[in-house]
Amino acid sequence: MATTTYSPGLEGVVAGISKISDIDIEKSRLIYRGYDVHELAEKGCFEETAYLLLFEKLPTRPELDAFNKTLSAARAVPGFVYEAMSKVPSNAHPMDLLKVGLAVLAPSDPEYSASPTDTEANRRKAVRMTSKIGAIVANGWRISHGEKVVEPDPSLSTAANFLYMLNGKKPEEFAEKAIDTSLVLYAEHGFNCSTFTARCTVSSLSDIYSGVVSAIGALKGNLHGGANEKAMEMLMEIGTPENAEPYIRDALAGKKKIMGFGHREYRLSDSRAGIMGKIGKEAARRSGNEKWAEIADIVEKLMMDEKKLFPNVDFPAAYAYYSLGIPIPLYTPIFAVSRVTGWCANIIEQLQNNRIMRPKSIYEGDPLKPYVPIDQRPID
Numbered sequence: 001m002a003t004t005t006y007s008p009g010l011e012g013v014v015a016g017i018s019k020i021s022d023i024d025i026e027k028s029r030l031i032y033r034g035y036d037v038h039e040l041a042e043k044g045c046f047e048e049t050a051y052l053l054l055f056e057k058l059p060t061r062p063e064l065d066a067f068n069k070t071l072s073a074a075r076a077v078p079g080f081v082y083e084a085m086s087k088v089p090s091n092a093h094p095m096d097l098l099k100v101g102l103a104v105l106a107p108s109d110p111e112y113s114a115s116p117t118d119t120e121a122n123r124r125k126a127v128r129m130t131s132k133i134g135a136i137v138a139n140g141w142r143i144s145h146g147e148k149v150v151e152p153d154p155s156l157s158t159a160a161n162f163l164y165m166l167n168g169k170k171p172e173e174f175a176e177k178a179i180d181t182s183l184v185l186y187a188e189h190g191f192n193c194s195t196f197t198a199r200c201t202v203s204s205l206s207d208i209y210s211g212v213v214s215a216i217g218a219l220k221g222n223l224h225g226g227a228n229e230k231a232m233e234m235l236m237e238i239g240t241p242e243n244a245e246p247y248i249r250d251a252l253a254g255k256k257k258i259m260g261f262g263h264r265e266y267r268l269s270d271s272r273a274g275i276m277g278k279i280g281k282e283a284a285r286r287s288g289n290e291k292w293a294e295i296a297d298i299v300e301k302l303m304m305d306e307k308k309l310f311p312n313v314d315f316p317a318a319y320a321y322y323s324l325g326i327p328i329p330l331y332t333p334i335f336a337v338s339r340v341t342g343w344c345a346n347i348i349e350q351l352q353n354n355r356i357m358r359p360k361s362i363y364e365g366d367p368l369k370p371y372v373p374i375d376q377r378p379i380d
């Protein structure tokens with residue numbers, strides 16, 4: 001039998017081969033299918049990134065136009081999905097509401113019965129999910145707050161349409177660009193917890209929707225996507241720039257994790273945080289309240305000085321979204337609106353060369369012992 005090594009959290013374990021994204025740890029660089037995420041964020045848009053991840057190349061102008069048309073045409077979500085979501089208790093976190101929405105949507109997909117390994121059908125399903133997920137999040141929020149569903153506007157981009165459905169009015173150019181950039185930055189990131197979950201789920205030959213719903217569950221956790229919401233809650237708890245240093249020192253002394261800092265892969269910095277930070281600062285300036293960005297600066301400096309820890313993308317995303325007026329419980333769902341593209345690209349890749357995921361565990365339970373019939377078991 002081959003020797004097995006145990007690595008908590010699978011740290012350093014290679015669990016697959018992928019052509020989708022890569023992290024250069026030395027250079028703190030992230031590439032999607034060979035392209036630097038900085039360039040994609042600065043010169044491209046989310047739809048172009050989604051196309052790149054799903055179709056394995058950057059689109060030409062006619063290809064992007066056609067892709068945008070397909071996305072726009074598929075954006076509306078069937079009424080029964082919203083009806084099911086309206087039955088969910090109103091205290092549900094929007095990530096749980098999103099799981100419900102996508103799970104209910106799945107059987108209505110025109111290719112629901114296609115083979116789970118049909119790459120082209122999976123691509124079309126991925127495009128439909130990418131198209132509809134923003135409406136499910138935005139209208140899910142409206143439904144849980146007793147407001148009417150807003151139908152998508154086919155003339156708008158993914159980012160603008162999301163803000164339109166959420167707020168009921170078209171966004172300004174800056175807000176659209178800010179959300180669009182965050183969607184580019186959040187789209188893909190190797191074998192992170194939710195992507196690995198998605199790959200694990202479909203490795204049993206389950207379907208792409210099941211893979212995405214599982215991934216949403218994994219993304220929700222505070223150590224992963226949930227960190228952007230927790231980071232904002234922490235900034236609000238800190239409250240003032242003067243309180244930042246004592247708050248963080250106290251938290252570190254109590255061995256608390258500071259949300260939005262650190263990373264399993266990166267050692268020097270998170271390549272995405274710089275871009276998001278610039279957007280966050282500009283969003284704060286435009287909102288007329290720069291306090292959160294000021295507090296964030298103090299926290300960043302202290303975390304570097306004390307722990308040599310840098311902010312990951314979730315930290316600046318938190319105060320960027322806040323400054324744009326987005327409700328905190330929607331920060332992680334926005335992450336999902338973007339990451340659905342990376343999850344689907346990974347699911348498709350997994351199913352093209354699949355082997356069921358089945359690692360081992362080290363048993364530390366009791367050794368074999370005789371079964372005692374229920375009436376003969378001593379009562380303590």
Ligand SMILES: CC(C)(COP(=O)(O)OP(=O)(O)OC[C@H]1O[C@@H](n2cnc3c(N)ncnc32)[C@H](O)[C@@H]1OP(=O)(O)O)[C@@H](O)C(=O)NCCC(=O)NCCS
Nearest residue numbers: 009222223224227256257258259260261262263264312314
């Ligand atoms: C991202 C993260 C889960 C990576 O975890 P990991 O690789 O398993 O690293 P560990 O949790 O084992 O941390 C290693 C050490 O750094 C410390 N550390 C890591 N992140 C920290 C943080 N955000 N705040 C304070 N200390 C942190 C740990 O306490 C630990 O210290 P120790 O060795 O003295 O016990 C972790 O950095 C974290 O929990 N960050 C906060 C949540 C977050 O922002 N998640 C989003 C990631 S994109």
